[in-house]
Amino acid sequence: MTRSVNLPDSMSTPARRTLRRVPDLLDAGLVPPEAAPVLEDVARRYATAIPPAFYDLIQAPDDPIGRQVIPDAAELLTAPHERADPIGDDALSPVPGIVHRYADRALLKPLLVCPLYCRFCFRREHVGPDGGVLDDDALARALDWLRAHPAIREVILTGGDPLMLSPRRLGAIVRALGDMAHVTTIRVHSRVPVADPGRITGELADALETDRAMWLVVHANHAREFTPAARAALRRIQARAIPVLGQSVLLRGVNDSTAALEGLFRAMVEARIKPYYLHQLDPAPGTAHFHVPIAEGRRLLAGLRGRVTGLAWPTYTLDIPGGHGKVPLGPDYLEPAADGLAVRDPAGGLHKLDAESAPNLALGAREG
Incomplete structure (x- = not known):
């Protein structure tokens, strides 16, 4: 795997075990030493696990892969709308x-x-x-x-x-x-x-x-x-x-x-x-x-x-x-028009549906 040249040397060798603790993240170069105390607070509340196959995909700690799995101090901030059981399980x-x-x-x-x-x-x-x-x-x-x-x-x-x-x-x-x-x-x-x-x-x-x-x-x-x-x-x-x-x-x-x-x-x-x-x-x-x-x-x-x-x-x-x-x-593509309905095409153009075309659109064959 080719890693970003900006990564710390400690990330140059892929991990071969699942990273679970803050010291593991430090050794892998995924978090800076000064972040360790607050990340220990995060770890006491939420589990961490980064298996080798996923670790190997991380090119930088804040890239789209690392961001999904590397703990962040922002996790300790609970917004007013957030819930411990958000979907009512x-x-x-x-x-x-x-x-x-x-x-x-x-x-x-x-x-x-x-x-x-x-x-x-x-x-x-x-x-x-x-x-x-x-x-x-x-x-x-x-x-x-x-x-x-x-x-x-x-x-x-x-x-x-x-x-x-x-x-x-x-x-x-x-x-x-x-x-x-x-x-x-x-x-x-x-x-x-x-x-x-x-x-x-x-x-x-x-x-x-x-x-x-x-x-x-x-x-x-x-x-x-x-x-x-x-x-x-x-x-x-x-x-x-x-x-x-x-x-x-x-x-x-x-x-x-x-x-x-x-x-x-x-x-x-x-x-x-x-x-x-x-x-x-x-x-x-x-x-x-x-x-x-x-x-x-x-x-x-x-x-x-x-x-x-x-x-x-x-x-x-x-x-x-x-x-x-x-x-x-x-997104929606059908919207009201002055005297009926209109449909918006993928480029953003608006097309009026009249009494003749609307049934054709509803019943015609589709390709996609």
């Missing part, structure tokens, strides 16, 4: 490990451990190396709850990161869900393929196989995360006929430009991943320095229309604080 948890927000689906969180700890995580008050896994009794209660609710058609494995489980335990959970007649779809949300791709062994990929509809949703925020190793890990999963979707968070200093978003979504499509969601940042404590206003996010996404294939177009979405669910944020 706790209030919507009928039993440990389950979140039930929508009638036809539920989250199953078998563990609260991740390969890396994103500095903007909406569950940052809960995840960490001490988060552990649901023990056998707690997991059994969570599975029993799912069995007792036949309206649940889709189960989303999240956490934490479910691909941090052993193949044996992951496979047992997938089999238990597959034995529930009413569960038709299983979704796995993970950062592992890009954060620690070496964990995606053939055995782990085999653990995902089921006769149910299995989907993997990979969280990535910058095109550089799709390394050859990450693509190889994804191929091991895709080879089991498991489709892969991508989700990202709009983040200041990481992907807050049309060029960065274009690069990210093109990298996903080239890795056989359909961009699914671009999330507006959830207001978790200490994350305000990552905030991009919604109006700016809408402009950025609108800037992609006409520049990238429709395959690379995600839904820009807001998870309404308090647990009220996700809603799309646009």
